[in-house]
Amino acid sequence: MRILIVGAGAIGGYFGGRMLQAGRDVTFLVRAGRAQELNRDGLIVRSALGNIDYPAPPHVASQALGGRYDLILLSCKAYDLDAAMESFAAAVGPDTLILPLLNGMAHLDRLEARFSRANVLGGQCLISLDRDASGAIVHLNDTNLLSFGELDGQSSARIQRVAEALSGAGFEASLSADILQDMWEKWCFIATGAGITGSMRASIGDVLVAGGEGLVVKLLAECAAVAAKANHPVRPQVYERFVKMLTTPGSKMTASMLRDVERGAAIEVEQVLGDLVKRRDAAGLAPNDLSVLDFAYTQLKAYEARRLRG
Structure with missing residues (x-):
């Protein structure tokens, strides 16, 4: 081949x-x-x-x-x-x-x-x-x-x-x-990891020390709700594994998006977070109050705007 x-x-x-x-x-x-x-x-x-x-x-x-x-x-x-x-x-x-x-x-x-x-x-x-x-x-x-x-x-x-x-x-x-299911599940995971570590400029472990476990779990749930509306609900055993990985004390996990932010590079904010926001809103799932997904997306879009302006 x-x-x-x-x-x-x-x-x-x-x-x-x-x-x-x-x-x-x-x-x-x-x-x-x-x-x-x-x-x-x-x-x-x-x-x-x-x-x-x-x-x-x-x-x-x-x-x-x-x-x-x-x-x-x-x-x-x-x-x-x-x-x-x-x-x-x-x-x-x-x-x-x-x-x-x-x-x-x-x-x-x-x-x-x-x-x-x-x-x-x-x-x-x-x-x-x-x-x-x-x-x-x-x-x-x-x-x-x-x-x-x-x-x-x-x-x-x-x-x-x-x-x-x-x-x-x-x-x-x-x-x-079922590769589409696999892709949706990975998307939920990386959107949570990128959204949290990218917006907080910190590893998962550092976010947890700061009392951010609730934000991590809520963002994963928001992402999973979009996947479910698209007929690709995150499988229970996969969801449990994601929660464990994203709430492990002392974890040094960071997303590649954070590493890109730290070096002042372009980021995939639209593809990883923005598209989830669009699909969520199109599906009628938009919350009344500011969501963690909205916050992370806005924060990273602000980084992108500042980078392009500079």
């Missing part, structure tokens, strides 16, 4: 690097600056599950894309989706499968509109990654799950080929029979 990884940042670089190590036919689609880094330093990943030092990984610029690919792994930030779609459009044929690992859900409709529903799979990953000052990708936890599936939940011949390509590649590859 000919695989194109759109971007060689934290997520694309990690999963693409694992696949390269496993002998898969992988090429990274990168901009000029990242191409220079890969040529100079190679692909570097630091992980408790095994480091990667891959010299001169295969990469290509958008204007030099040659032919169609079988699978496109899309790992850009959600706010870069339009530019990313334009960059890899030449690689998409009628049988090309696009596996997005973006936050939120709105990207599915946009990918279908730009290409076709037949081209698009569902996907999500559970992993914490960042890049350090040297440009190396740093794996921050001990999970590296990538789950994927057909949007209708069917077990097709083509999704089985994707499963074969991703399995045994140094990470946990899981073919899901």
Whole structure:
């Protein structure tokens, strides 16, 4: 299977690097600056599950894309989706499968509109990654799950080929029979984590020390109510696991959105929180008083406004 990884940042670089190590036919689609880094330093990943030092990984610029690919792994930030779609459009044929690992859900409709529903799979990953000052990708936890599936939940011949390509590649590859449910549940979790740690500028543990457990639990409940209205209620055992993870005393958990705020970078506030607000209001769930979701969204939008003004 000919695989194109759109971007060689934290997520694309990690999963693409694992696949390269496993002998898969992988090429990274990168901009000029990242191409220079890969040529100079190679692909570097630091992980408790095994480091990667891959010299001169295969990469290509958008204007030099040659032919169609079988699978496109899309790992850009959600706010870069339009530019990313334009960059890899030449690689998409009628049988090309696009596996997005973006936050939120709105990207599915946009990918279908730009290409076709037949081209698009569902996907999500559970992993914490960042890049350090040297440009190396740093794996921050001990999970590296990538789950994927057909949007209708069917077990097709083509999704089985994707499963074969991703399995045994140094990470946990899981073919899901209900990937949309998985994506909604992850969205609720990351919206809670990003909303709390991003707006409070603190780890979960620090928020709990400050007496914020009630805010954490309320935000998760608000997010879960939107998912339930969309016919994807968070499963009870999953909800209990989320509550435990988000209310563990001493937890150092922070969302990538907080790390982006701390470095003064762009954030996915619209895709992670804003879209939940819009769906909540459209479903008639808007509260009479200010909600935790509203507060977190407004606080992070204010950061974004100040950043753009500055």
